Amino acid sequence: MKSLYFRIVTTFIVVALVSGLIAFLISNFYYQAKLKEFNEEKILEIAQEIVFLHENSADLPIDQFLTSIANMNFQLYLVDETLNGESFGEGFRNYSLDENIIKSVLAGNTYHGISEFQSSLFVTGFFKDDLKNSIGIPLKVNGKNQALFIRPNVEKQFGEMRIVFSLLLGLTFLLSLVLILVLTTYLVRPIKKLTKATRKIASGNYNLQLESNRGDEIGALARDFGLMATSLQKLDEMRQEFVSNVSHEIQSPLTSIQGFTKAIRTKSVSPEDADRYLGIIEKESARLSSLSKQLLMLSSLDKQVKAVEKAPFRLDEQIREVILLTEWQWSRKKLHIELDLPELIIEADKQLLFQVWMNLITNSIKFTGDHGTIFIDAFVDEDIVVTVRDTGAGIPEDELPYIFDRFYMGDKSRARTSEGSGLGLSVVKKIIDVHGGSIGVTSKLREGTEFTIRLAR
Template sequence: MKTLYFRIVITFVLIAMVSSVFALLVSNLYYLGRSDGNNEQKVMNIAREIRALYEQTPELDMNEYMSHIANMGFQIYLVNDQLEGTFYGGPFKHKQIDPESIRRVLEGETYHGIWEEHRLRLVTSFFENSIQNSIGLPLRVKGEAYALFVRPNLEQQIGEVRRLLAVILGYTFVCSLVLIVIFTRYIVKPVEKLTEATNKIVGGDYNIAMDLSRQDEIGNLARHFSTMALSLKQLDDMRQEFVANVSHEIQSPLTSIQGFTQAILNKEVTSEEEERYLHIIESESRRLSSLSKQLLTLAALDKEASVLKRTAIRLDEQIRQILILTEWQWTEKQLLLEIELPEIVISADPQLLYQVWLNLITNSIKFSRTGGTIQIEISVEQDLVVTIRDTGIGIPDSELPHIFERFYKADKARNRTLSGSGLGLSIAYKIIKLHQGNIEVQSEWGKGTTFWVRLPYL
């Protein structure tokens, strides 16, 4: 399997190679478009100067003259009318040339080898050591016609520069490859650490150490990954706590039911105790049934907005229905209800919202003292606000931040008759959040509690 490290190295190498080819093509276009004609003209002017100088001093020995010219950095090929040629200066690597081209020069034409023979080739053709890559001019030597072919001896003139340039480019490419191999490891190493951290998380170990000091994209990724790991750890802790709480909430009533049932079956109790035990068994069974319903509700709410079935409802009528339903409870405790419920229509899920008011109102009744007061008010500010206030036992300040957590029970020391599953407020909070609303609470220990439910109102 090809690793990320291997892929990055190969990618950089391919980029370097493609860039080199592209640079060569661009250079070739520039050479063919501009430089090639200029180079030929320069060589043409030199060849004309060589011919003019000799024609001005025809008494010079031809061989000696051409040798001196060649020693100044030129390659010369001189051909007589019998097509017999003599070379001067550095040797040509390729000595083939079309005899017809030689005859045309002997007849007075000019041979444009640098441009005509190589205009469709690469820029490297300028360095081709060939007679064809030269300038040919007619030359009269003591009345006889000669063809003079001239080209610069680039090996002599710029040979060292070419070798130096080749060494520079070669070492640059090799050095680039070495640096790519080294620094790619620097890029890939944090990714490998992220992979190791991922494997640890898969194994259930959320204690990972990441380099969070980097300020680049990888550092940002590491910070987000650490945040994700912390969230997963919290989620896993919540899951374990949730399972433990569910097990405890189920085990307690089951233990009671099992114990009381066993006592009744063994005929170890009186008829009065048997009746009392049966009432307890019924109560615990109802608590188990309520707990299962609430767990199913939470599971449905965790599917987010897909559970919402919005419709237009009379909010004031819905709250009045709950007050009628719980009348026997607040009447039994001789509670005074102060109600201000103007007619309000909102778009919401009626069944889910019903659970919110039922939970909050029954909690207010449950934790209110006999003869206390419950205030329920609907008002419209920027949002719709439902206020439920009681004069009950209140909630300690240390407990307030946790009351919406699942299975959390404020005042854990209170008796069983007041305790619930610890899911009611969590369900209410989740339902209001699904309606894009919010629940706020304020309480003073021993004096009462106020809940504000805020919902969007259009």
């Protein structure tokens, strides 16, 4: 498997090569479109100047004159009327040229060979020293028409600069490659640290020291990774606590059931005690059944196995139904129930919301003293809002952030064998969440507690 370091280095090299190729193509296009004709015009001006100088220096033989011009780094080729030619200066690599072109120049026309030269579409064609790649201009020598073909000797004029530019490009590429190799190491190093940190987390070690003071994306990734590790650690601790609590919640009633069953089977207890023991067994069995149902509901909601089957129904009627079902509980404690429930139609999962009102109302009944009052109100603003308020014992302020945690019990003094498992409010919170709503709580000790539920209309 190719490493990230190798991939980054390869990517940089490919980018450099492709960028160089694209730059060359753009430069070539610019030369072909703009500079090629401009270059020919300059050489044509030079050729015309040479003709002018010859015509005004008749005392100098043509051979000496053209040799002097060639010594200024030009390639010259003179053709007479019999099509015999003579080179001056550095010779052309290829002298092949259509006779009609030579005759046209001898007749007084100008040959634009540089702009018409098509041996290459690239700018490198400028350096090709073919006779075709030249300017042809008529020249009178001793009263006779001759054709003078001229082009700059690029090798002599720009030879040193070609070496300089080649060296510059080569060193630029090599130095870029070295810098890429070095700098990529610093780029990949924090990623390698994150990889090691991932292995530590996989092995259960959440204590990580990552470089998170960087201001770039790597630093942001390191910070987010640290937060993820902290969250995973908390999640793992919650999982362990959850397993421990479930085991304890199940073990306690099972121990009671086992003990009282043995006592009854030995027939060493009176009929009255046996009947009381059977009542405790029934109560603990019901508690186990309730615990298992709540755990299954939480599990299905967590995994989204249970679909939220929304349908319209009367919310006020559902809450009144819960009040009727719990009448034996609140009437036994002589509680007052104050209802303010206008007719409300909501589209939601009826079965799940029934569980919400049942848990909240039974909690209020449980923690409200005799002759207390429970207020249940509903109204509509942007959402449907339901409040359940009681005049019960209240919840300490420092415990309010944890009351929706699973197996959390605010009353630390009570035994696990008493009613409740610490899952009721967790179930409520989860159901409200899957409906896209929210639940809030305010409470004061010895004054009461109020739950506020918001659900979309």
